[in-house]
Amino acid sequence: MVWIRAIGVLALTGLVSTGSTGPVSALANEPAAQKTDTTPVPPPAKTEPAPAQAPQPIVPKPKAVEAEPKPATKPQHPANNVGGAKPVPAPPLPADITGKDGAPMVLVPAGEFTMGSDKGDEDEAPIHRVYLDAFYLDKFEVTNGRFAKFVEAVQSEPPWGFADKDTPLVQADRPVRWVSWMDATGYCLWAGKRLPTEAEWEKAARGTDGRTYPWGNDPPTPAHAVFGLKEGGAETVSPIGNRDKGKSPYGVHDLAGNLYEWVMDWYDEEFYTNFAKNPAINPRGPSEGTAKAQRGGSYINNPYRLRSSFRTKGDPTEQDPNVGFRCAQDVPKLP
Template sequence: MDIRSTIAMCMVMMGLSSVTAPVWADEIVAPKSESTPTPVPAPATPPVSVPNPVLPKSHAQDAETKPPVKTQASGAPAETPNKESVPGKTESTPTPSKPKVQEGESKPPAKAPHLANGSALPKPTAPLPPEIAGKDGAAMVLVTASEFTMGSDKGDDDESPVHRVYVDTFYLDKFEVTNGRFAKFVEAIQSEPPWGFSDKDTPVTHADRPVRWVSWMDAMGYCLWAGKRLPTEAEWEKAARGTDGRVYPWGNEVPTAAHAVFGLKEGGGETVSPIGNRDKGKSAYGAHDLAGNLYEWVMDWYAEDFYANFAKNPAINPRGPIEGTAKVQRGGSYINNPYRLRSSFRTKGDPTEQDPNVGFRCAQEVPKLP
């Protein structure tokens, strides 16, 4: 089997069959053109002397900017040209009026807004539904495009410096992925279930609790199977903090048991809470349990000094380092104190590691309209 067939099969196995197949360079064929008869040159005629025509004024072409309009000095009276000229009377030169756009002439494009570092912001999109259902049936909330404040100068060294980031619109799972949904993934691909999952008791009796004991690779595998992906670190923090720089997903109020599951001891039977029972702790976009319950895997590799080197990284939809040994985890868990529940707090884990206090949720791009 050649490499093209192998790639196509991998795309189908990963659930990406809807993606347009790659076009290979040797398969590109120039479009056929119908043969046309060779034109027969007309008999030569003697040149005729024609006076030089007066060329009309050309219209502005596409992407051509309009001529600048001279601004009048402050305080000077506006001059209005007379409709008739009187012989022997000296008239002041009228100020040329702003030329009107002629029919068929395109207006110059408006200047796009820019971030502080000069990067242009993407154009706004049409209104989207605030909530949709993913391919796995899970509810997803809309996180609208905008700038937000990322990082903190009151936390650990890897949270600074504070910087402004722009993130495009995306959808994020409203809740962490549950045992019940993850069990369908395990059954569908016949994969090895997480620890404590093989007896099938957990996904049945605790189907509405977030799945744990999952590695980064388990989490990524589920998201791809569901037609989604893990959120980037910037997307996760944007969904948790909103645009007002809040400390926790719900605001700046100190966490209580009504906001999040935290401060518990490992080994208790009720350490992980079912999804959707902490309404007071949801984010501005409607996402639940972004603080407490379980840490959450995100897409990015971890680097302690990544923010310190942020001048070298894009301010629009930033991604983490291109390589590393650990993946970022966010949000704190049921065994942590309020300090780790802050939305800017960062920690890490081996991508093959499985821990009892780590879960995940998925994200996806805005679906393209037909």
């Protein structure tokens, strides 16, 4: 028996020294007191692998967005509107002002008017709508008395009618004449003003209702204007402000008769038909020319030439006995 056990030990020793160490080592490490459970143990249930999910696109993490402030239940007033007070509208423009030269001026408000005529000469057509900014215009033509102050201030050569030096004193309230376009422009600049454009002159004369004359559509009478006289002395020219029935819708006197009036624009008989050069807003006439436009008719003309749409012209260096002028002024810009 002893011999048989020895052989078993040697056999086991050979197994240990020559066989795989995996199973033997596992048996050798088990505790000696552990019993082998003869009851067959069912194999562990196989865990089904989770179905493979489709790869999800990589979405960049959105940046944190600051929450917008909730709108106020009431409209917020501007920062400079302290206390929530309503903004104060700009004050209305005064209807009358006094120019630097002491001459009264009246406001011609901004807006559209009908310019031209289809019943007059070819250079008056076609009728068209024009928009003008607000401006001020002398209520009366520039007088001898006011022009004499200009001549003295700038040491200018006086008009031909001032040769006797009595005209500025004796006839101070009559419109100055024998003045060229250059003379008229010089005076307006000295007074801080300018000559009116053709469009401004016409709007001041006829208003916005397309009237034929400053007072309306009725033919002129001596109570409306000075016209139809023969060339003569100074008495043919009326003092300013004595034809109230002839006032324009804005209260401007003598825009028909008495004296033709220089305006700023160069004269072009086809200017109204040249829409590329004749803008519908604040037109200023051609950029160049040989003659300057005149408006209003004079004491020697018939009613046809007293119409507010009538146009004529003159050499800007000429001085004529039946031509005078008045000045215009831009509305001061608000700060």
